[in-house]
Amino acid sequence: MTMWPDPERQLIARYIAGLNLRTTNSPIYYRQALNIFQDVAERHARLDKDMLVAWLNVSPGRWAATTRLHRTRIIDRFLDHLEETGAIERNPVAALAEACNIKQCKPVWRALASSDPDSALAELHQPRPFGSILGKMMSQHVTLMRNRGYKYTTQTVWLSRFDRFLQLNPALQGQPIAVMLQHWSAAKTTRNHPNECEKLKRVLAKILRHQNPSIPPRRPDPRPEKEVARQWRKPHIYTPADVRRMLDIARFYPSPRAPLRPLSIYTMLLLAYCAGLRRSELARLDLGDVDFQGGTITIRQTKFYKTRILPLPDSVMIELRSYTEARRCAGGSQDPRSGLFWHEQRSDRYTKEAVAWLLVDVIRRAGLKPPQGRTGPRLHDLRHSMVVNRILEWYKAGINPQAHLPFLATYLGHRDINSTLVYITVTQDLLHRASERFRVLGAPCLNIGPEVRA
Structure with missing residues (x-):
């Protein structure tokens, strides 16, 4: 197995040859960036943060800032390839991102290119997922729900935000859950935050009831969700x-x-x-x-x-x-x-x-x-528009839309027509067609003969 850096630079040549780059100039740019990167690596004993900073300090004299950022992507892919083939033990950029508990490598490169890389990396550090005092309980619940077949993605986001808040506020670690939730509710003033807090309380109540079935069920508060629905913008119906x-x-x-x-x-x-x-x-x-x-x-x-x-x-x-x-x-x-x-x-x-x-x-x-x-x-309003315009076409063809709503729900991938009703936005044209249908079919039923009135 060839280890990197290799004096013959065969790893770079094989890597570039296997990329199937489309333009004739791309291999030249890749080879230039990777050769400069290996030149710096050969002058350092270890492939670590200091070596990456040294390469970034060499780069400004050759490339503009935007070009250098593009070259970091080339280096990232090459280091991933070296790690996959066993030429290096670990991609140092990915290791720094993992140490900071972030998923992307670009913020790490930006931090390394700053005037104080250590302070910039410290600012990137994010709390460990589910590392709070309630983290283990919430993580186990997420695993349980996913094992039952639920995607459980949105609820996981709520729990992760609450967990991150608890880690950033260690004074709350020993407080009751009600006090933690009270501080979390006051942490943000965004429009949707009260609704998210209410949903989080429901999830936490479910977790606690799973652990102790004797706990009485929590009565949900519908007011935050209604307030958000009242402020939510109306879908745009494309003609x-x-x-x-x-x-x-x-x-x-x-x-x-x-x-x-x-x-x-x-x-x-x-x-x-x-x-x-x-x-x-x-x-x-x-x-x-x-x-x-x-x-x-x-x-x-x-x-x-x-x-x-x-x-x-x-x-x-x-x-x-x-x-x-x-x-x-x-x-x-x-x-x-x-x-x-x-x-x-x-x-x-x-x-x-x-x-x-x-x-x-x-x-x-x-x-x-x-x-x-x-x-x-x-973009999602196209889906709303499809529903409204389809119902309009049914009205024009003399078809009763109510009888065809189950078919429309199935076509859209909904479980029932209740989800489809959310997509029916009452436009002037739709209201006119519905009124005209009622006038033709329903109004004659209201005509009462004189013998009935007597």
Whole structure:
């Protein structure tokens, strides 16, 4: 086994050769960065923090700050490769991130590049997950609920925030849980914090009852949730004209380095609106999930571990067929398990974060959302719009929407129609259609003859 640094620099050559870089200049940049990094490593006896700081101090004379940050990504991937192949015992950057209890390496590089790396690393340090006096109890409960088949992600976030608060306030460690919760409730003034505290109290009450069934059940307080619902912004319902404008923008989305991306965004937007798919469902679609013969797509293991098969209109299937053909011509993998929405530069599927960023950017370019900030229409409003516009089409066709709500709930992946009712936003057009249907069908029932009045 070859150890690093190796005098012949064969590890660097083999590593770069195995990356399959697309541009001719990329291997040159990679080789330059890695050779400089090895030059510094050969002058130091150990691969540690001091060596990383020394490399960063050499870099400013060669590269601008943004270029140096990009080179740190190259070094990160190379160190991960060395650790995987056994050429080094441990990636020192990952070790520093683990010591600080953070997941990303970029903050570590920023701290090392500062004027005082030790102080900057100390400021990065985060409390250990579930390290408070209640941490063991909460961690065991999370494990129990996940073993029972629940995802339990949101509740874990609530418990983790409360645990971090307790670690940062050691004076509360010996206090009763009620006192801890009282201080946690006063710690933030955000709009949703009282509602989150109420939900946290319910979870903690459940944990305590699991340990001691004789504890009486806690009576929930519905007021915080109602207050949040009262302040929550109303979904934006995109009109068919809005959707057409967004589709036109997506088809000609500027992407000179990834020619397939405009068609990918166009198809994502089409499925997000026509099938009401969530961004995570779009990102998880595989090539084999599209059935052109049956005219369906399969949405696997979504919210609450459900899988559903959705029929699509012929027009949507034609667009899907065009996209898969363009994807094949662009060199996309034909493995049925590969991502349907394939990223040319990464040779992998788009992540849900990338899907959200691209589609939101299309909404901004269409002039429906401000250029910056979180205000304005959301990506998830496409799902709301699909529901409202589908009900409008039922009204126009003379179909009773109430009788078809169970089918719509199944199509959206809901457990029952109660979840679907949240998506029904009463617009002026929808209210007019409902009133017209009542006038035609319900109003004659109110006409009472003279013999009845007598």
